[in-house]
Amino acid sequence: MSPTTVDVDRSASSADIEVRDYVVNQRNGVKGLVDFLTLTTLPPPYIQPPQERFTSDKILLGSPIPVIDVSDWNDPQVAREICHAATKLGLFQIVNHGIAPEELKGIIAAARGFFELPTEERRRYWRGSSVSETAWLTTSFNPYKESVLEWRDFLKFEYVSQQHDFTATWPLVCKVQVIDHFKRIKPIAEKILKILMNNLNSSIDESNKKTLMGTMRMNFNYYPKCPEPSLAMGTGRHSDINTLTLLLQEDGVLGSLYARATEDGDKWIHVPPTPGAIVVNIGDVLQILSNDRYRSVEHCVVVNKCVSRVSIPVFCGPVNESVIEPLPEVLLENNEMARYRKIVYSDYLKGFFERPHDGKKTIESIRLP
Numbered sequence: 001m002s003p004t005t006v007d008v009d010r011s012a013s014s015a016d017i018e019v020r021d022y023v024v025n026q027r028n029g030v031k032g033l034v035d036f037l038t039l040t041t042l043p044p045p046y047i048q049p050p051q052e053r054f055t056s057d058k059i060l061l062g063s064p065i066p067v068i069d070v071s072d073w074n075d076p077q078v079a080r081e082i083c084h085a086a087t088k089l090g091l092f093q094i095v096n097h098g099i100a101p102e103e104l105k106g107i108i109a110a111a112r113g114f115f116e117l118p119t120e121e122r123r124r125y126w127r128g129s130s131v132s133e134t135a136w137l138t139t140s141f142n143p144y145k146e147s148v149l150e151w152r153d154f155l156k157f158e159y160v161s162q163q164h165d166f167t168a169t170w171p172l173v174c175k176v177q178v179i180d181h182f183k184r185i186k187p188i189a190e191k192i193l194k195i196l197m198n199n200l201n202s203s204i205d206e207s208n209k210k211t212l213m214g215t216m217r218m219n220f221n222y223y224p225k226c227p228e229p230s231l232a233m234g235t236g237r238h239s240d241i242n243t244l245t246l247l248l249q250e251d252g253v254l255g256s257l258y259a260r261a262t263e264d265g266d267k268w269i270h271v272p273p274t275p276g277a278i279v280v281n282i283g284d285v286l287q288i289l290s291n292d293r294y295r296s297v298e299h300c301v302v303v304n305k306c307v308s309r310v311s312i313p314v315f316c317g318p319v320n321e322s323v324i325e326p327l328p329e330v331l332l333e334n335n336e337m338a339r340y341r342k343i344v345y346s347d348y349l350k351g352f353f354e355r356p357h358d359g360k361k362t363i364e365s366i367r368l369p
């Protein structure tokens with residue numbers, strides 16, 4: 001690919017195809033693209049239609065994201081604050097969770113380490129031909145289904161503790177840190193889920209553990225510097241579809257993650273990177289189990305002209321075979337009707353991954369009339 005074709009002609013479909021081919025089919029990712037070209041304008045495949053762009057008039061000021069001090073998990077106030085935040089916004093930050101700042105810095109550095117590897121080295125992990133069955137790299141969200149690409153690459157890890165040596169071929173630059181981060185996040189996620197379940201007159205037991213946290217996956221999201229950030233999106237509007245996500249943001253990069261303030265409005269709250277904090281967000285499965293008591297929060301990521309950014313979500317969720325439906329405990333309590341039809345989680349996943357990021361379309365697709 002010659003650099004000038006992409007740079008000069010913004011509307012030409014040949015340039016469009018060439019960029020897509022380079023990024024997606026040739027498995028360079030958007031990181032490969034920005035390393036190869038000195039871009040002064042945004043390549044056409046990344047130009048979002050005006051209604052999908054994030055503009056400053058959408059930002060809701062004066063509504064800070066709750067920051068919850070969880071140093072004493074047994075304090076009833078902690079449970080109250082977590083349940084309140086899960087009900088209202090569906091997103092909050094926790095501090096004093098027990099993971100040391102140096103450990104958080106270590107996993108961020110490990111993620112950067114991976115994306116700083118030579119392109120050929122990263123490409124060994126490309127989805128579909130990865131050297132590891134439990135770690136793979138791709139770009140955007142769903143590049144073969146999207147008319148506009150998202151400005152990010154991500155490496156996904158699956159924690160399959162019952163499978164011997166599932167980390168054998170993970171990249172050495174980050175392997176130890178990823179394993180340690182999974183192990184540190186797991187008990188924190190379990191404590192939050194326990195609080196949220198207790199509040200629904202339920203609990204975590206052997207029968208539902210596989211639904212609540214039968215799987216754990218981690219992303220290294222990488223958002224390169226973007227020549228025209230106002231025209232692009234790093235991650236499009238979506239809610240996470242799992243139960244609970246615990247996300248680490250890189251310190252210092254402001255104006256990236258936004259959460260939709262209310263279900264029906266188009267106002268968004270900035271989620272500031274807070275040193276030492278972990279962002280927790282409620283996913284669709286908890287909204288379904290709780291019959292809408294908890295809210296899975298729609299969120300999106302804006303990119304930056306001056307700095308690249310890394311974020312590291314850990315997604316706790318059901319195993320594929322789990323049947324997802326509102327909990328009987330919740331329905332009985334108020335003698336209410338289920339608001340969602342029951343669905344096998346693998347079918348739910350299929351619905352989500354079949355289309356581009358599109359707000360809360362997946363959960364809406366199973367809402368009962």
Ligand SMILES: O=C(O)CCC(=O)C(=O)O
Binds near residue numbers: 219249257299310313
């Ligand atoms: O980069 C972020 O802050 C959030 C990414 C995200 O929403 C996701 O990976 O699901």
Ligand SMILES: [Fe+2]
Binds near residue numbers: 238299
């Ligand atoms: Fe997300």
